[in-house]
Amino acid sequence: MSIAIPTTEPAVITAGDTIQWQISNADYPADSGWTLKYALVSSLGVIAITSAAAGSDHLVTISATTSGTYKAGDYRFQKYVEKGSTLEVERITLDSGTISIVAALSALTVATDTRSQNRRILDAINLAIEGRASRTDLEYELSTGGSTRKIKSLTVDQLLLARDRYTLAVWREQNPGKLAPQIRLKIGGCRG
Secondary structure (H helix, E strand, O other): OOOOOOOOOOOEEEOOOOEEEEEOOOOOOHHHOOEEEEEEEEOOEEEEEEOEEEOOEEEEEEOHHHHOOOOOEEEEEEEEEEEEOOOOEEEEEEEEEEEEEEOOHHHOOOOOOOOOHHHHHHHHHHHHHHOOOOHHHHOOEEEEOOEEEEHHHOOHHHHHHHHHHHHHHHHHHHOOOOOOOOOOOOOOOOOO
């Protein structure tokens, strides 16, 4: 039984897995000399990915050995095509977004907190609001209005606003590429 190769880049990559996807682009076909590439960047490192021609399509294959070197975290990516020699290269950016790399649980040998940074902060905020936060929870830092502050220095109103922000950030991590749900309130007037 053969597995169908995905036709879009993944939103999540598990380090240590073999990853493949195939992109068709009639404007920049591989059989006309175009090469599809990805540049992934985060504070954890830089990853370069280059496709191979599969007829007119671009086939991306990342070996388990290569992906096993990736550090877990969220990476911004740019997807682009190139054509030409090293002396004169034509380059066109096609798209950008975020790809998350997660650790392979089978490779872990010690107990590890696998929650994302946003999830850890959200959990600490909720514990602070409930009055059950530990000293470690209260030491988490988050950005508020251009500055960085520890959870322990925030008022309840600031904690509630931060909770809303981090709830949305966690929702986006769990639902990549989807629009966040909206809440509509209908307020009726009072008759007296």
